[in-house]
Amino acid sequence: QVQLVESGGGLVQAGGSLRLSCAASGRTFSRYPMGWFRQAPGKDREFVARISWSGDGTYYADSVKGRFTISRDNAKNTVFLQMNSLKPEDTAVYYCAAARTPFAVLSTTPSGVDYWGQGTQVTVSS
DSSP states (O other): OOEEEEEOOEEEETTOOEEEEEEEESSOGGGSOEEEEEEOTTSOOEEEEEEOSSSSOEEEOTTTTTTEEEEEETTTTEEEEEEOSOOGGGOEEEEEEEOSSTTOOOOSSGGGOOEEOOOEEEEEEO
């Protein structure tokens, strides 16, 4: 059974930084693509970033490009999201996401994601 556990959320002022972590267990982590989504109050869950199984391929939503960086440490079964220059509109619950198929590409739509973490709250004050 795949488990994803996020950490690192919190309250930060606009312009600040946070680093989210997602610890994965239950399968060979290094074979699977990973990503992050977020959901703000009253809004649909949306794609933020994804990273390939090897770590050499990344893709970002336009809204976070240049400010957020996704990375992974396959030896520690962990994926990270470094968030810099945070804005109030980044406030949301952030979810770690994973695909079922090894060596695939993680979907950018929530319906295409196979596994979710429980989420971690990020609040950016103005």
